[in-house]
Amino acid sequence: MAAAVESFAAKGFHGTTTRDIASGAGMSPAALYVHHRSKEDLLYEISRAGHERTLALVREAVGTSRDPREQLLAVVHAFVVHHAEDHTGARIVNYELAALSPEHLEEIAAIRRQIEQEMRDVVERGVAAGVFATPDAHMTALALLSLGIDVARWYRDEGDWSPEQIADHYSDLALRIVGAVPGGNTGR
Amino acid sequence: MAAAVESFAAKGFHGTTTRDIASGAGMSPAALYVHHRSKEDLLYEISRAGHERTLALVREAVGTSRDPREQLLAVVHAFVVHHAEDHTGARIVNYELAALSPEHLEEIAAIRRQIEQEMRDVVERGVAAGVFATPDAHMTALALLSLGIDVARWYRDEGDWSPEQIADHYSDLALRIVGAVPGGNTGR
DNA sequence: TCTTCGCCTAAGCGCTTGCTTAGCAGGTAA
DNA sequence: TTACCTGCTAAGCAAGCGCTTAGGCGAAGA
Numbered sequence: 195m196a197a198a199v200e201s202f203a204a205k206g207f208h209g210t211t212t213r214d215i216a217s218g219a220g221m222s223p224a225a226l227y228v229h230h231r232s233k234e235d236l237l238y239e240i241s242r243a244g245h246e247r248t249l250a251l252v253r254e255a256v257g258t259s260r261d262p263r264e265q266l267l268a269v270v271h272a273f274v275v276h277h278a279e280d281h282t283g284a285r286i287v288n289y290e291l292a293a294l295s296p297e298h299l300e301e302i303a304a305i306r307r308q309i310e311q312e313m314r315d316v317v318e319r320g321v322a323a324g325v326f327a328t329p330d331a332h333m334t335a336l337a338l339l340s341l342g343i344d345v346a347r348w349y350r351d352e353g354d355w356s357p358e359q360i361a362d363h364y365s366d367l368a369l370r371i372v373g374a375v376p377g378g379n380t381g382r
Numbered sequence: 383m384a385a386a387v388e389s390f391a392a393k394g395f396h397g398t399t400t401r402d403i404a405s406g407a408g409m410s411p412a413a414l415y416v417h418h419r420s421k422e423d424l425l426y427e428i429s430r431a432g433h434e435r436t437l438a439l440v441r442e443a444v445g446t447s448r449d450p451r452e453q454l455l456a457v458v459h460a461f462v463v464h465h466a467e468d469h470t471g472a473r474i475v476n477y478e479l480a481a482l483s484p485e486h487l488e489e490i491a492a493i494r495r496q497i498e499q500e501m502r503d504v505v506e507r508g509v510a511a512g513v514f515a516t517p518d519a520h521m522t523a524l525a526l527l528s529l530g531i532d533v534a535r536w537y538r539d540e541g542d543w544s545p546e547q548i549a550d551h552y553s554d555l556a557l558r559i560v561g562a563v564p565g566g567n568t569g570r
Numbered sequence: 571t572c573t574t575c576g577c578c579t580a581a582g583c584g585c586t587t588g589c590t591t592a593g594c595a596g597g598t599a600a
Numbered sequence: 601t602t603a604c605c606t607g608c609t610a611a612g613c614a615a616g617c618g619c620t621t622a623g624g625c626g627a628a629g630a
Contacts, residue, residue, distance in 0.1 A: 208396035340532035370558040
């Protein structure tokens with residue numbers, strides 16, 4: 195599976211051959227089929243595990259506080275760090291959905307909707323509490339997720355910024371994006 | 383070329399066969415090779431044209447004003463509208479770079495650097511003029527581009543928002559992201 | 571000792587891939 | 601009439617594809 199993640203992320207699902215994966219894992223092509231039903235099934239397993247991990251990470255971040263401002267900071271920070279550190283896995287999660295079978299795609303899409311819902315809830319709770327100000331919580335939540343997801347596209351290990359640095363800056367941007375009122379109880 | 387754009391965007395470069403493109407264009411597979419040297423060359427032509435169009439559109443938007451605030455609004459608005467309306471082309475431009483040959487990729491990367499430079503310049507001019515406030519102009523410019531590019535990933539024609547609506551909201555977010563000082567001379 | 575099981579390989583099957591070849595129809599020009 | 605050009609098709613080639621088959625080998629259990 196690790197070899198498949200590497201190949202799928204670098205060359206895409208269709209650009210990867212079963213022989214690529216096998217040689218990356220130090221095996222013969224036939225050995226793959228002892229553990230996985232098909233190449234598509236391998237993608238599905240990777241994608242599902244990745245999505246579940248992301249959802250768990252988002253929920254965990256939201257759970258660290260009851261203050262919307264703190265929740266926002268925690269969730270954006272964790273989300274961005276994850277998309278930078280695990281950009282390999284995150285690329286498959288976000289950019290290889292079209293290669294999934296219709297049934298598998300629907301299952302994955304359901305997890306994605308839950309992730310989006312978590313972010314939307316955070317923004318809406320902040321607006322309701324009067325600590326955030328935005329004309330459209332739905333689109334604003336989408337923008338916050340966008341920012342994090344796109345990190346997986348452009349992040350390079352050899353780049354100038356560490357995942358932590360990016361996450362710190364993006365957490366700051368997140369407060370601005372939701373129109374957080376100045377003077378929240380803590381600045382981290 | 384239009385048929386190739388359609389296929390590449392829907393299934394990716396490697397997921398598209400020359401027979402897909404040919405039948406999409408109502409031709410035999412052999413007819414493609416009268417007009418294009420190879421499948422990769424077709425991708426390159428599409429990618430280059432798309433990148434040049436994006437760069438032109440960014441420069442045109444920047445040229446509409448000498449006020450950084452107006453420039454930011456114009457460039458983000460145009461960038462977002464483009465990535466929504468032409469999400470098909472934009473997907474190829476942003477997500478099929480890995481399928482290009484090394485020489486073609488380098489040529490395309492040069493155009494991308496120019497696009498990034500334009501956005502960075504707008505932010506830096508605003509900071510220098512004291513109308514924007516951000517701790518890292520480089521990363522902030524990247525975030526602005528990220529937001530626009532990711533629209534091409536999630537935008538659907540059947541969605542609830544029009545390209546204009548998204549662009550309007552995102553222009554607003556852009557002002558917040560760069561920390562534009564309140565009370566600019568015009569609100570659009 | 572014999573059998574079974576998990577995990578692997580060598581070989582290869584049937585199909586699809588990108589691309590080429592040979593040739594054809596219609597327009598243009600000498 | 602003859603020659604050539606552009607834009608196309610039918611047919612097909614060599615290579616690569618996902619996946620299967622048949623069988624080997626060492627550990628575990630009877």
